[in-house]
Amino acid sequence: MKLGQLLFNILIAVTLGCALPSNPADSTSAKNVILLIGDGMGPQQIALAVAYSKHISKSELNLYRLMRDGEVGAVMAEAGTNLVIDSACSATQMASGRSCRPEMLGLDVDGNKVQTIVERAKLAGKSTGLVSDTRLTHATPAAFASHVIHRQFENEIAQQLIESGTDVMLSGGLRHFIPSNILDSAAATSAGIALSPASFPKVKSARRDEEDLLAAAMVKGYETVFDIAGLKASKANKLLGLFALSGMPDAIEMRSIQGNPARSMPTLAEMTTKALEVLARNPKGFFLMVEGGQIDWAGHENDAGRMLHEMLRFDEAVGAALTWAKNRSDTLIVATADHETGSFGFSYSAKDIPEAEQLSQGFFKSVRYEPRYNFGRRENLRKLFDQKRSFTSIVGEFESLNSPDQSPERLAAMVGEATPFILSVDQAREVLAKEPNRFYIHGHSELGNREAPIIRDFTAFYPYIENNRINLIARALADQQDVVWGTGTHTSVPVLVIAHGPSKLTDRFDGFLDMTELGRLLFESMGFDAAG
Known part of the structure; x- marks a missing residue:
């Protein structure tokens, strides 16, 4: 969709207080769907990354390529019961197509369990994967394979993730998978858990019981890995990678160590590439969700420099997906956000107003240009x-x-x-x-x-x-x-949805959608009956 038409649709939908209908889905379905979620990534955050790539790095952003070659729509980011949404509710609505309350995971507004697209894909014999640069038990990945009344119950979420049978799970959050008696590195070593000191300078369980979910995962056929060497070496079809005790390092720290050959921490793009390698072995296809989750964390902190780095990290993962899907006619890539965080933007101000300057050419070359404000x-x-x-x-x-x-x-x-x-x-x-x-x-x-x-x-x-x-x-x-900055939390700003792939798959994402509509379109794109 052209930008002008998109903005017109947003204006009309907001004025009418309802979402415009999306294009009716046709019978064509995708063998593979890759869902890329920039947590907290509003249009402003995308604009920050695009501006940097255009004016400073002089390189084309992968998200920009996605927008240029695909279809662009917008999504109303609101909960089933409230004006503003959190990641748990948003991801649940995206994963199920059903309305949800804030902070719930895998439940509808009445507290009933909903079927997620990961669960539906597994029933269809497809492989499934969850990748995040936060932790596996955090709201966005958890929403696709767990059902709890509140996102804070991360130990229970960890158990449900293992029970879900999701084929590839790569992120941080080891503390929720090891028994409560593991309180230091020595205890982890004694339990047979080989951890890199660089990635795990401290080891301490967050569980209150003796459940060893790593052992449970191995019983279910998972290979467990804890560093990039293990990730690259793995030949397993079921893979659990936990690379940090809680959240993975921020993007600035990752960029500082990325060229280090002794690095033990994988990048988001490397995790994405490995997940695609494993999932692609299934001839029936797959569903993969990849989250750039720390865009949201930078927004909560109002840290613009970090937010730029987080956007660039997410963009590298977008590039990995594009590279894998190049020249394929059976794969749909959908990039979107769950909400915007921080009410961020560049703005003009009274500080450091530029001095007047003489124009050197053009019709007004003899006139002094004197801006009244600093426009950034x-x-x-x-x-x-x-x-x-x-x-x-x-x-x-x-x-x-x-x-x-x-x-x-x-x-x-x-x-x-x-x-x-x-x-x-x-x-x-x-x-x-x-x-x-x-x-x-x-x-x-x-x-x-x-x-x-x-x-x-x-x-x-x-x-x-x-x-x-x-x-x-x-x-x-x-x-x-x-x-x-306007807030330390989330805003109700509509977010973009970008669909890339064959036009018969992408046209349906053209328009102004509700988050539950987006979820139902993901179901339909895989040939499943729309949820709800």
Whole structure:
């Protein structure tokens, strides 16, 4: 669909308060479907990556190729009961075509189990795979193969993932698969779990029971791998790869070690390539979901530099899928997002207004061009890319220092070492200041701290107290970056859906869809009856 028509459809659909009907699906189905989910990837995040590739790296973004050669639609990102959605609900609606409540996994609005596309594909004899750069038990991958009332029950999710029989599962999250008595590396070694110290500097189970899900996986025929060497060497048709205790490293850290021949951590693109290699052995075809999950994490933290790197990491996985599917007429690639995170954007401002300049050619070459505002400097794209550490990494190291060393001067220096943008000592002092938590709830996983860093606007929309110092650093640098943020959570901004493959498969994604419609189209694209 042309961009102008897409924007017109969005305007009409929002005005009418309903989704436009999609093109009716024909009887053609895909042997293979590859679903690529950029968690938190709104149109703004895509624009950030496209701008960087266009103006700085001078290379074509794989997502741009996907949009140029495929069909582009839009999806209303809302829950079955609410205006705003979370990853659990969104992925459930995408995986099942059924409406869901926020934070539920694999259930409809009434709490009934729904059949997911992974489960339906397995019934049809197809192979299935889940890949993520977060952890396997996190909301998006979990939604495709588990059913729990709340996404926080990750130990139960881990057990259900093994029971699901999903053929390839590659991500982080080892802590939810090992028994509670494994509390250090020595215990892991004694249990026969060979882990790389580089990937697993610490080992500690998050389970409260003695369930050994790695042993259970092996009984079910899985080969288990924990580093890139094991991943590359595996010849198994059922593969469980767990490469980090919790979430995998952020994209900035991964880029810094990517060229290291001793690297033990696989990239998202390498996991995608391996999953495709394994799943393609099934003559009946496959369904594969690949998540770039840390785009969302960067958005929650308002870290624009990290978010650019996360987008580029996801784009490499898109490239891996495109390379595999090249010249195939039996494969559909669908790239989309579950929601937008952060209310991110570039914006014009009153800071650093450019000086007037004499135009050197054209009809008005004798006239001075004098902009009234700063409309965003392209060189900031390079500066964002040049960030050496995520703000999460900086704050984590800072908070591990002895209390006397946790000074505003030290924090400002650490930020200055990691990014071209400057955090002043006064700004660092504001980052470190605290006040009583206005939204304190005893026992709440995020709001249970009695004190919180001071966020002076939209405070209620920054509920992740552990992120607030990170948010404050990012917001302090925002006017230097020509960036604005509106929240530390999600927005209701419609997200894009991009379908690439034979036109008989992609045309049905042209339009303005509801998230459940997108889910039903995925079912139909594989020749299955639409869910719900």
